[in-house]
Amino acid sequence: QSAQLLFELSRPGRRAHRLGEPGVPTTDALSGFDDRFLASDPPPLPELAEGDVVRHFVGLSTLNMSVDTHFYPLGSCTMKYNPKRNERIASLPGLADVHPMQDPSHLQGLLEMLYELQEMFAEISGLHGVSLQPAAGAHGELTALLVAEAYFRSIGSSRNIVLTADSAHGTNPASAQMAGFQTKTVKSNADGLVDLDDLAAKLDENTAVFMLTNPNTLGLFDRNIEQMNKMVHDAGALIYLDGANMNAILGISRPGDFGADLMHYNPHKTFSGPHGGGGPGAGPICVRDFLTKFLPAPIVTRREIETAEGQTEWYYDLSEPTEHSIGRVRSFFGNTGVLARAYIYLRTYGGDGIRRVSEDAVLSANYLLSQVKHFLDVPHGDRCMHEFVASASRLKKDKKISAMDLAKRILDYGFHAPTVYFPLVVDEAVMVEPTETESKQTLDAFVEALFRITDESGDTVHEAPHSTRISRPDDVGAARRPVLHWSQPETPDDQS
Amino acid sequence: QSAQLLFELSRPGRRAHRLGEPGVPTTDALSGFDDRFLASDPPPLPELAEGDVVRHFVGLSTLNMSVDTHFYPLGSCTMKYNPKRNERIASLPGLADVHPMQDPSHLQGLLEMLYELQEMFAEISGLHGVSLQPAAGAHGELTALLVAEAYFRSIGSSRNIVLTADSAHGTNPASAQMAGFQTKTVKSNADGLVDLDDLAAKLDENTAVFMLTNPNTLGLFDRNIEQMNKMVHDAGALIYLDGANMNAILGISRPGDFGADLMHYNPHKTFSGPHGGGGPGAGPICVRDFLTKFLPAPIVTRREIETAEGQTEWYYDLSEPTEHSIGRVRSFFGNTGVLARAYIYLRTYGGDGIRRVSEDAVLSANYLLSQVKHFLDVPHGDRCMHEFVASASRLKKDKKISAMDLAKRILDYGFHAPTVYFPLVVDEAVMVEPTETESKQTLDAFVEALFRITDESGDTVHEAPHSTRISRPDDVGAARRPVLHWSQPETPDDQS
Amino acid sequence: MSYLFHTDDDRREMLAAIGASSIDEIINDQVPQSVQLQRQLELPPAIHEMELTAELTRLADRNANANSHVCFLGGGAYDHFIPAVVDEIASRGEYYTSYTPYQAEVSQGNLQVMFEYETLITQLTGLGVSNASLYDGGSAATEAVLMALATQRGRNKVITSDVVHPQYREILAAYLRNIDAEIVVVAADENGCSAGIIDAIDDQTACVLVQHPNFIGGLEDVAAIAAAAKAAGALTIESFDPVSLGRLRRPGDMGVDIAVAEGQGLGNPLAYGGPYLGIMACREDLVRRLPGRIAGQTTDRRGKRCWVLTLQTREQHIRREKATSNICSNQTLLALRATVHLSLLGPEGLRETSDHCIAKTEYAKQVIVATERFEIVGEGPSLKEFVVRDRNGDVAELLEYARNHALLAGIDLGPMVGLQCEGTLTGLPDRYRDCFLVAVTEKRTRAEIDQWAEILCHAPQTAAC
Amino acid sequence: MSYLFHTDDDRREMLAAIGASSIDEIINDQVPQSVQLQRQLELPPAIHEMELTAELTRLADRNANANSHVCFLGGGAYDHFIPAVVDEIASRGEYYTSYTPYQAEVSQGNLQVMFEYETLITQLTGLGVSNASLYDGGSAATEAVLMALATQRGRNKVITSDVVHPQYREILAAYLRNIDAEIVVVAADENGCSAGIIDAIDDQTACVLVQHPNFIGGLEDVAAIAAAAKAAGALTIESFDPVSLGRLRRPGDMGVDIAVAEGQGLGNPLAYGGPYLGIMACREDLVRRLPGRIAGQTTDRRGKRCWVLTLQTREQHIRREKATSNICSNQTLLALRATVHLSLLGPEGLRETSDHCIAKTEYAKQVIVATERFEIVGEGPSLKEFVVRDRNGDVAELLEYARNHALLAGIDLGPMVGLQCEGTLTGLPDRYRDCFLVAVTEKRTRAEIDQWAEILCHAPQTAAC
Structure with a gap:
């Protein structure tokens, strides 16, 4: 039964959702529209009863394996338990029903949360600037590479090569390509780590960014990390860390401390945001201090203000884009719903727990x-x-x-x-x-x-x-x- | 996996729910307790992680058939679609988080809803008095029989026999027994209807109540209903209608109009309250006017009051028990959550729709x-x-x-x-x-x-x-x- | 229309197959015209989801609740915390849209949950057997009394006390009115302790019904009462609070024969009184008198362990008027919530919950007494509930003032004093006339308790605070 | 701790099996000491569910929202009604805790939903093929431009207008900065109509990006633009509003090559801007350039119809730097919500929703104009959005006043005027400097619209209303 498609269940005249009378005058409302704008018929969507819809989609759901039903040891995807309290809290009207164009003055709770999340992401990464805007890990990669490009442009450099490891996720070279870079691949050695000789051979004055996954996709922490750090930076390039594997090193080792200048997180992996059947995720990025001014806007800021009672308190606001900012990579603030779940998760564990x-x-x-x-x-x-x-x-x-x-x-x-x-x-x-x-x-x-x-x-x-x-x-x-x-x-x- | 019991998944030291520090002094809190009150150890409940609990119960759920997943043509149970809007609305804090001992003055929305529901139940039944208190259909039967008993007692009658049909639900005789009556069974005839001769033979001056299911459990509307009505009432007895089959006659025929003096509804059947795997349901009852004073308390009442602005509006209140009331049959108001769903359902259909x-x-x-x-x-x-x-x-x-x-x-x-x-x-x-x-x-x-x-x-x-x-x-x-x-x-x- | 499926074409096709010209024709064939309603029902007009949701949201917003107000109300229903997992599980359609597991093969989910619930209740109570739940704590207490009367043939006295939940005693009176049984209500002492029950037990006593902690929050010497009852050949029924068992002794360990409880506090919302969860457990040898559904373990035709409804020969659909009870449902969905809730708590979580209640209740007593306006009525420790007397004001006005300050400060006990039902005392003794009952659950914070005391203290009064 | 499973005993047993004395030993083996963090992370302390829920509820309560306020905000995100069924379905763990359907056999639920979603989008747009969704409406528009540039090799001009969503144009500018492409922003006329695009099209034009209804609510003559583009060998990209299609013509029927949209309005919550749903459909022959996941129909080894991810040779995990896009996810959960939402609406429900928007928007225009304080900027009908100028006051102050009266009255357009990004105009033309944008969805009632006008009218001003 459930293998039937919606369209095959359809029967002309069935109907689930209805509105009543609008309660306002309707005569002439349509008359203002020129005929060339109007369709004679609505789109040929299927016609179903509410009970049809429910049974159909409940039935389909049972054809999925999921974390809630099965052990899901999908490597590189961090299919951890998705806490139910995250879902409940993120659905509160004060979080779920906030319009993205509301004024910060009436969103102080939300902005405080997002500000604290920026701080937490910075602390965990060992880096300084945070943008919560990217919508997915690959989007974070792209954003970070656009930041790197803006940086090199600002210093008059025309470096245009991105190095990626042969063991890297396919998104690394694809993101580099989208950001307008050319890519070169660095080999792995017999130990599954970056081949330092090959890295040395490929690093030159055109190298903009070395994209590194650490721990890498073999699950190994690259023990030559300090050497790579020196090699890449000596060559005048930046290190980007693909944060897909952050679940391995939370509180153990910080990308900023081992040389990364830019990185993204996958909150839907590391911080228990549900994967949603393939999305939504989020791809917040962290960058070293000198790259902060290139981040997309807005970023949550805060300043002390004096209250009517003469006390000081924090006022949270959104930054305007600076002249150096790359602009923006998606509409509105970011995947707030996913970020909220990450925040709730991090509050649940704290520094010791994480x-x-x-x-x-x-x-x-x-x-x-x-x-x-x-x-x-x-x-x-x-x-x-x-x-x-x-x-x-x-x-x-x-x-x-x-x-x-x-x-x-x-x-x-x-x-x-x-x-x-x-x-x-x-x-x-x-x-x-x-x-x-x-x-x-x-x-x-x-x-x-x-x-x-x-x-x-x-x-x-x-x-x-x-x-x-x-x-x-x-x-x-x-x-x-x-x-x-x-x-x-x-x-x-x-x-x- | 899911066939494992909770207890078999348990592992000493695992833990899902935790509270933090109470934030109040704890020294001496326990010292006031005499040793004879205190257990040395907490009960030996299983010990599980949160992810265990979720996967266990999600897994178990998939072993059930349900209306949301399957056609469920279980006769006599009215397994209709359970609207999702009912669940959403009934979960609003203003309905779900109301304490049963709150004062009516701060519950005007809820009491208005319950009052209107009483009115709707009365209108659909063709009867006058409504009690929303009983917790299930069988509980409604018992309550109605206690009302009947109180009525007969009030008129000095010692009638102590309840007649039930041989096709009746087993709850009918069992409820009669619990209410302190003796029961006699009336046969069905070849057409599956009440055998009028047998009914006549068993009706006498000791008959208190004739319990009737109409349409009966064969799905037949008893075409001799008017004759039975006359026979039973001529014998000085009351007619009780088992409302399990009300889904057949909404707006078509009203129990009060065909002779019933008392009846119950099963809102979890007729009015789309979910069955919940066997409960909760509700068993509100309706009775003819002269029986109203025997109903359990409280009942929602209303009166006009004058507002501060000099306008009149309805004030909703709870009745005090009268001297005739049978008292109460369960704690607090009733199964409000189930009743709320019935109310929402009835509002969705209206008189024509129902x-x-x-x-x-x-x-x-x-x-x-x-x-x-x-x-x-x-x-x-x-x-x-x-x-x-x-x-x-x-x-x-x-x-x-x-x-x-x-x-x-x-x-x-x-x-x-x-x-x-x-x-x-x-x-x-x-x-x-x-x-x-x-x-x-x-x-x-x-x-x-x-x-x-x-x-x-x-x-x-x-x-x-x-x-x-x-x-x-x-x-x-x-x-x-x-x-x-x-x-x-x-x-x-x-x-x- | 709303949830209907049939289109006009469907209806035509179906009528043709039936051989009827219209639905009315079918109805007329079945229902005599003379008893057909000749007009439309007068119900409010149909309203679609969007408007309905808006309207009901406004209606709901007019009700004070444990979310909009800080709740110190108890009296048998409590504002305990409900973990998100409980809601997540119970909102699965496979649970809430299924019915009684008549077909075991496609109901193993519900049946296993019932079996797990029963096991948890035996672990909680220390008794040998539990049913799959009853309507609520109040009716469960009465069902226990009926069970005891049926077991103890020839004895017709039921002894209870005036600090057992007044509503529970009202139910008892209503159920027993037409049955040969006598209810004896013993007066508790000034600390709200019903030790006097012991003296009332005689050879006509079928059972004793005691609540612990009782309605006014007092602790009862259940073990002593049970010993006395046992010596006299009577059964002891304890109405307990499941949340208390993180610290208090289990009914079974104190010699109780039948334990009943309101299970609302185990993961079920307040919902203005229902649906709630009637818990009932008893000694193993009483099982054939136990009312309600019971799930049991068995094996299927391939030898696989599985679960079924069992001991159905007690039940109405088989025994009809000879059944142990007329109950043919159980509160599966609420039992599921309790099962998930207890699984999340485990022994340590239950203990921690009890301890939070105890500590915060003790703190609340201290801060309210410190105001000097209020006094605690009765001595002794409290699990989560106690009685307060306002020396300087009218309780109803005090609580109204609190409600207008977003505070559900307590339950006015005055209206419950001295109530009678059919000649039986169902109300409270006179000493609580000018008092209110306060419950402090683990959800209350120090700040909330401080604010509670502060607001109460500032309520209008006749003398200075 | 929170969600961890291992007990100390578990850890000991596992370490023994590994042959390590401690977890630290394993970590030290992998991570050089020199890059290990030698202190604890400075995060806020751990907080358990009950306190966390209370704290976050308080935090959430500090945010105005479409529930606490009446919402007239649009600008690409709308307060449309979400039926309860949508939430019920999307909150099933089998959907939201699963991942990309790499194993088709155990992902048929998600795959079929994706296939159904794609079909619904083709029905909605009148185009031949849809992907399984992108991040959001804004980035989808830019992905469409990249797709057009890749298709139209040798052409590097992208023509758009100054009434296309400013943020969409910011994204476009950011993505194209390091790529050989030129963005031409055409000025719309005073009614907010971008007919001028037609004149700007030349033989270097790869594509035209038009929004309809556009950011300020104006209707565009998409068919005419598409015809002109086609004549010049360029592609037409339309950013549409799915809710408008109950009445407006479908992109495919107007000659559009690639249609993109923000799908938030199809059953997805506002959520302060995300996660949202990027809709993208195109002509069938462009499918191999389409970014994002695509589900397709096939048969299994027993011949059964089923669904898989397909055309993966476009994708990064196979093509790496040669992929059509770096995108390796799709918004399945939001696409599911849209799929359920559209299933509930059907053709008539969609039409009814459009009609409610149109009628209520028209009504709102009338009542606001009737105040005389305000004027509508631009002529012509509106689907659900229009621009208002306050003759007597500062827009920011006006809207602040409204917010303090539980009203989200509109979006201040002033800050968006004249914005530039890397030399490209991303902002709005000057005529909107003292204006605000108003959206009226089907959820708004006549009473709310009346109240909106009333409150705005009573806001402090410089001249009398």
């Missing part, structure tokens, strides 16, 4: 690694930060079970799959990130399932998943003959 | 009947009100497929089962109530499924359901060797 988040995330990943390595290769050693990358290449050789097969089969055991085939530097990569919000029992059950799969027949695994409503969709066909929207069938009943 | 609810409910039931009768016996004719009762007796004879088998097998088709083996007057009864909030497409799919089942092999059906996590639990074993709570296993791992 370090323990990373400690437990690291512990869980290392525990999983210690168990998994008995039956799957883990090419880059026995220790990791918050995630690790195993390889199914031996399994593939021995039993023709690929990383994809493994991923599909684990679904049958009631777990979401790890990330597979990323990072590109590991053959048949299986990237596992357990997060700190899973129990040892769950981790043990996951290991047990993985182990059992490695012991299963190839046939069983190749045809997996067996327990899901669908199995192994035809991706190639989908791309070759794209069907990107529903169309009214020629005859009423020829839909499957 | 009749169309019943019309469509009747139409849907008759449509289903017209389709089902081609392959299942429907002993009591081709027309019904909001529900009908088919019989699987022929199927049982021919293929050993019982009503229970049919019910179990329909689950595999993605529908909740109809009510089976009720009413008792139909052999292998299958009682179907579609309600007005299902589409013709859904009804057709249900018919198709039922038809296919009658065509399936006995084996397939006997072992059904096949698609559910469990199948055919051992009810006899459960009752014979009751295991009514989890116990710590002797050794840690001997649970299944």
